Amino acid sequence: MIKKLFLNLTIVVPGLAEILPEIISTDNTQFPFLKKLIKKAIQKQVNIYSYEALLLNLFGFSQSESRDVPIATIMYPWDKGKPQPQSSWIIRADPVHLRPDRDELVLFGSHQLALNQTEAQELANHIIPLFTEYGWNLEVLIPDRWYLILPQLSQVNFTSLSEVEGKYISAALPTGVEKSRWCTLLNEIQMTLYNCPTNKKREEEGKLSVNSLWFWGAEKSPAVLAPSSWDTITTGKEPFAQALTSYSNIPYQILAEQDIGDRWIEQLDIPGNHLLILDQLLLIKDQPSELYQALLHLEEHWFSVLYKLLQKRPFTQLNLYPLGSYYYSTNWSQTWYFWRSFKKYRTLL
Structure with a gap:
């Protein structure tokens, strides 16, 4: 039995925005509760397009006008297990695949590469001399998360990897005084x-080669604008959310495999603001068949449960962030707005 504790629930579902228009604009009947959560909600503009930037915003950190995010300073201690070296500047230098498309290059990231640690280190060993001549150090802490440690800041601006994946890179290349370097x-x-040779072997096995790096995550450590407003935080498997909570010294729990909507909500025994990150779609965003099955799982075990509970008033507010231009805010009374339609949402997602 769910207690009426006046819960405010915020759900982040990265990867949902890309497939939401198709679900809403078709006669697909397999996602009725997701449709209702969108249909009955008030649509609010958010203007935050990357997963990392959205989480930083929800955690109360300041945001620069840069297209980059301070992911290196947050993730390095998490991946390394100890603080970053003092008097150093750390950026991410992640392995990527660039594919020609007409007169442009399209970037494919770690989800398509599936590197193992041996491959990653072999590839890194080939390019480390390019950095050592500058006195820079390249560290391969995780197969798809590489870090470049420099003694001082460089006058250059980068673009977040999540903003350029699957897109042309020409508009996202380094800018600033030292861009040529x-x-x-x-x-x-x-x-x-x-x-x-490692790339040759990968190509023979039908895998994408690692033919470039992507520099990003170079922003300075973010400042906290306000104390955290979250009474509980539950993350998925994606590491940035876990690293950010650790960096912020905020307690959190990781969603267990067996935890589904009703079981998870039963564990909420305090009123207040609760943040839930459902990252299943983000982790398989480049696998269409698995993506559809994961969305069906979310519909059955999360969206349906949350909508029905919203009607029974355990929640005073439910905010859904699909990681797009808008988020969707719903309260109990709005679930009974039978006259709401999808018409106004079809061109705004």
Whole structure:
């Protein structure tokens, strides 16, 4: 039995925004409760497009006008298990695949590469000399999360990897006073990786080669604008949310495999504001068949449960962030707005 504790629940479902228009604009009958959560909600503009930037915002951190996010300073201690070196500047230098498309290059990230640690270190060993001549250190802490440690800041601006995945890179290349240096370095990295034996082997196995790195995550440590308003935080498997809570010294729990909507909600024994991150779609966003099955799972075990509970008033407010231009806010009374339609949402997602 769910207690009426006046719960405010915020749900982040990264990866949902990309498939939401198709679900709403078709006669698909397999997602009735997701449709209702959108249909009955008040649609509010958010103007935050990357997963990392959204979480930083929800955690109360300041946001710069840069297209980058301070992921390196947050993730490095998490991946390394100890603080970053003092008097150093750390950026991410993640392995990627660039594919020609007409006169442009499209970027494919770690989800498509599926590197193991041995491959990652072999690839890194081929390009480490390009960094050591500058006195820089490249560390492969996780197969798809590499870090470049520099003694001082560089006058350059980068673009978040999540903003450029699956897109042309020309508008996202380094900018700033020292952009030429970094673009030249990227070209040298690409030429060095071209003949790497590890890449040859991957191509023979039908895998994408790692033919470049993507520099990003170089923003300074973010400032906290306000204390955390979350009474509980539950994350999925995606590591950034876990690293951010650790960086913020906020207690959190990881959603267990067996935890589904009603079981998880039964554990909420305090009123207040609760943040839930359902990252299943983000982790398989490049696998269409699995993506659809994961969405069906969310519909059956989360969206249906949450909508029915919203009608019974355990929640005073439910906010759904699909990671797009808008988020959707619903309260008890709105679930009974039978006259609401999808018409106004079809062009705004």
